[in-house]
Amino acid sequence: MYRVLISDPLSEDGIKPLLEAADVETIVDPSMSHEQLLEAVGSVDAMIVRSQTQVTREVIEHAPHLKIIGRAGVGVDNIDVEAATENGIVVVNAPDGNTISTAEHTMAMLMSLARNIPQAYHQLQQKRWERKKFVGVELKDKVIGIVGFGRIGREVAQRAKGHRMKVIAFDPFLNEEKAEKAGVKHGTLEEVLQQADFLTVHTPLIDKTKHLINEEAIQKMKTGARILNCARGGIIEENALYEAVKSGKIAGAALDVFEEEPATDHPLLSLPEVIATPHLGASTIEAQENVATDVSYDIIELLRGGTVRNPVNLPAVSSEMMEKLSPYFKLSEQLGVFLSRVVAGTLERVQVYYSGDLLDVDTMPLTRIAVKGILKRHLGSRVNDVNAFKTAADKGITINEQKSTSTQGFTNLITVEIESDQETRTIAGTLLNGLGTRIVQFDHYSIDVVPEGHLIVIRHTDQPGAIGRVGSLLAEHQVNIATMQVGRTNEGGEAVMVLSVDKEIEGDCHEKLADIADISQVQCLTL
Structure with missing residues (x-):
């Protein structure tokens, strides 16, 4: 029992x-x-x-x-x-249990916001009959911008189309082909902001999405647009929203969540154009x-000895297998994180190759960790070692792994390749005895980089003075270079420079680096 x-x-x-x-x-x-x-x-x-x-x-x-x-x-x-x-x-x-509930609550808030229903009812409670004061707007032919096109975002889109709204969606895992299949228009975040009459957010709350809808984003929106948040408090910068509603830039807002809850004394609740509910998105029978x-x-x-459908932590691995695999966990995730930060476009395929000491072990747990590292950029802690494959499949990303006898002279080698709708990027790493993890190849360039801390990846033409100009500019911004690795295919051709620095690049330093002669691309990342 x-x-x-x-x-x-x-x-x-x-x-x-x-x-x-x-x-x-x-x-x-x-x-x-x-x-x-x-x-x-x-x-x-x-x-x-x-x-x-x-x-x-x-x-x-x-x-x-x-x-x-x-x-x-x-x-x-x-x-x-x-x-x-x-x-x-x-x-x-x-x-999955609250997907429909949250989508329906979003639509209820959307309708209430468009027709001023809570405000009008409040006036009736005060024994006031003021029809002219609460003239609303129709949803037909209005543009709803959906930021975050996961399960809930897709459900909202279907309901909005039922109201004959035009749907434009942004999601880092959404491209034109996937959007067309879903019957919506694909847009960049900026395009969604610019076109939306109603903007609704359905993303997880991670570092990348915290205050995603801030003052700068709101200024890109139409004057008179309306904003909804039935996802997570903190995605919208509430002070910026308050000022935008107060000034008339934003005509109204509907909020089910706040950055700090309960939020009974929140300044936004003092604005008549704002309607709110106390985190009721999942509150249905x-x-x-x-x-x-x-x-x-x-x-x-x-x-009873079966397999669960929705695990959120690491599945059981035998102690013998764990002993062989655990030294590579960190490297696998670092390779995934690094590559995800530099690849452009919408991810379509991930291929992981293993060779050397990893030929005779079950490397599936390592592949899961690498995929988790890739997806973390956009999903944060919502993706883990267990649900990484399912999450990738839900996003339309194909995962493959393959064993190879080509070790390039290393006793062990993990190579991760990402194919997007724009490009294919590759990274390879190894575990050096006593020296820890190393990135030994980036695309077709041979390098030797410790995948930790603050890194600057620079694509440039191999010309005299390029390295010196980068070093001088970083010195001007009080950024100390810890290590520098340069890889090139031939003299005077394309090259890559990877710098490890002591602090995160701030201010206009990134733009100034990109403006240096012979530099074609600058990417700053923290592992």
Whole structure:
């Protein structure tokens, strides 16, 4: 008999698979104290939480029989995933359960924003009948700009088309071909901002998307456009939005999320053009049931020896295999991260080659980590070692791995190749005994670079003085060069320069580097 602890309020219909399982004893107690939780987890095989229970390292270390933790929702911020992985505990979530709920809430907010419904109802509550004050706009023929075209973004697009809106979408994994199949127009972020009458965001919150819609972005939008956020607080810079609505640049905003919640005293709520809800995107009976059901089935499946559908941490690997692979984990991810930062266009294919010492081992975990490194640029912590392949497939990216006898003189070699709709880029790395990870090839250039810290990658023509001019400019900006590697194919031809520097490039330094004679491209990245 398996014991499952549910320590947060969940839909009873959602946990019905557990309640009806003959080999499962389900303990439901959403009111237990921390001390009671520590005692209760000592005898359970699985536990399900929502957002109330904090599954800390302490909790995990008090649970010697725990095999799986389920999060009835998307985020796992309240679960110490690292501690769970260290203790061999699988963590699962329910990424699809609230897709429809959030998309529908976005459309409800869109309609309410267009027709001033909350404001008009508030006036009626005050016994005022003011029809002329609340003249709205029709959605037909208006342009809705969707930033983030994942599951929810696609669902919003379908509903918007039902209202005969014109849809333009931006996503780093979306290109013209994929957009055409989805029946929408593909645009750059700037094009979406410029064309949107209504702008809605559906991206994860990572460093790259934090304050993505800021003052500069808002200034590129049409005067009188409207903005919605039913995704994550922090994607929109709220002070900039406040000023834009107050000035009339933005006609109105609909917000379900805020950077800091609860946000009952937020300045945006003082503006009559702003409507808001208290993070209700996933708050439907169906969504609550769906996420609980998804997690319940995963828990039953794993306890009975099956495979889970939505794992968020590293799957089990034998200790013998782990000993062989673990030294290459860091290198695999670094190669993926590096290459993702320099490739242009929409990703279509990833090919990973292994040779030398890696010929006789199962390298699939390394490929997963390399793909995770590639996808992290746009998805952050939402992509992990387990869901990397599925996430890539969802984005239309093909993944292949291949063993090769060509070692180029190295005892081990990992080569990662990315093909986009614009170009193909390649990077190769090795693990040097006692010296750590090294990048030994970038495209067709031989180099020797430690893939860590702040790097500047410069494509240039091999002419006298190029290196000196770069060094002088960096010195002017108080940027110290730690190492420099130059690769070239022939004298006077195309070359690549990779510099390791002590701090991140700031201000106009990047633009000045790009303006130096004989330099064709400058890319700054931090690993």
